[in-house]
Amino acid sequence: MHLRLLCLASLLVISGLPFRAAEKQPTPLEDQMEEINAAYRKLGRQIADAAKNADSLKQVAIIREHALAALKHDPRRKADVPAPEQAKFISDYQVAMKAFVATVDKLGAALTAGKNDLAVAVLQELKKAQEDGHRDFRRRRITFEEKAAEAARRSEEK
């Protein structure tokens, strides 16, 4: 029984290694996302403060620039999608990213008009777009339970 558990544990570690190595290298899309993230977080701290609108507009411009650059890269998850569905996956991603850019423009317009209450609400729309975008296009994180089930299945096959 203990030996079985030990085997299963080693299998888990070994099977996780190549996956981890491949995931460690940030993708070009992740690089763009990190830039978006830094500017987005700064906006979260200052969006309501009209005295900071000049800098907030700079952050909006940074997000816009990197969202447009993100359009040029395919998400890593494309590789997990069956080949016949990949074209649709990418076009859905592009539609979502373009909608994100449109919301970023809405945020810029609210700040330019000095409507900070509106800007606060639009920032929430960006948050929602982020959550939806990650749910639909980011590679799913594999849970420990899924890994264990996969390792057990493979050891049964042997």
Ligand code: HEM
């Ligand atoms: C405020 C908006 C957003 C922020 C702050 C943000 C932030 C991030 C960050 C920090 C990462 C890398 C780390 C991680 O995986 O968690 C990431 C990855 C990713 N994001 Fe976003 N994101 C935003 C919006 C979006 C939108 C709108 C989409 C899709 C339409 C999207 C799609 C992705 C994808 C696909 C990845 C994985 C990268 C890859 O596959 O190479 N994100 N995002």
